[in-house]
Structures are given as structure tokens and as C-alpha cells.
Amino acid sequence: MLSATFSLLHRRLSSLGFDGWDAVTEEDVYSGAPHCYAELMRAILFSFPHDTAALMRKYPWLCIEGEDRALAHSVLRLLSLEGSRRIVIKATQFGEKKYAAAKMNVCIELFDLLSRLSWLRENTQGTRAAARRAALARAIPFYPAACDASAFFLKARLGELNGRRKALDHHLDRE
Known part of the structure; x- marks a missing residue:
């Protein structure tokens, strides 16, 4: 299982032209x-410069340079916010010399997130959809990083459900 996961990670890194196998x-890896996985995450982040820069503007806490635990903490936080997934490893566990499979999956998910953002950026550049997204992004208020993202999404979902309930009540009142 571990070698199959590493094979997937190796394939993704090779597609980026990663040449740091001497380090x-x-x-x-196994x-x-x-430090090994921090190097791999940095290589992935540096391979998508436009998308990494956009994420750094969006999330001021995203750090690429510095110590490995800080990088792991910010990447794990980024994946939980942008990837909408629950990460199975914590930043403190990242600092230990184990959990290789979880660390490989984090690197794979980081690659997939950045490649998806890169694809979206390339395919929406110069279109009306990009202009609409930019206008929408300006219209959405900024929530500081201290704001709990899950509470924000829960509140939005509850608001949506409340609106649907009101619409159904209105429909039933007419009948």
C-alpha cells in the first residue's frame, strides 16, 4: 500500500520535473x-508559482519558507479550507518520523489542489466567467483567519435550509 501511494506521488513529482531526489x-520517504516531506511540499508549491502566490494573498498565514512544522501546519490548514477535506494528520504528528502514508497523501492532495487551481486559472482567463468570479470575490466580505471556517459554512447551510423551509411554507399556505 505504501509503495503504491509513493508511486502515485513519484508520478506527480516527475510530471513537475522534480529533480531533488539527491536530497x-x-x-x-518510507x-x-x-524534512523529506517538507522538501516535497515546497517543491510542489514552487512548481505552481501563480497559484501559490494567489493562495498566499488569500491566506496571509500561508508560509512556505521557515521551519518544517510551520510549513506543515499551513499546508494542512490550506488543504482543510481549500480542499474541503478533513486531514487525517496533525501538524504535531507531521514533526514525528512516522505516518509516512498520511504524509504522502497530504503531498498528493496538495499537488491535486494546485493543479486544479492552475487548470481553472488557465481555462477561465479572459472569459466573462473570470470577470464574474472576480466581481463576486470583491462582493464577499473578508473573514479573518481566526474565523472558524466550519462555523461559517454551517451558518450558510442553515440559512439556505431556512430559506427553503420558508419557500415550502409559502407554497403550502397557497394551497
């Missing part, structure tokens, strides 16, 4: 060495 050994 990353197979033993480090043991879950934090």
Missing part, C-alpha cells in the same frame, strides 16, 4: 522523515 532518500 530525498527512499528510506526517509520512514516518514518530516
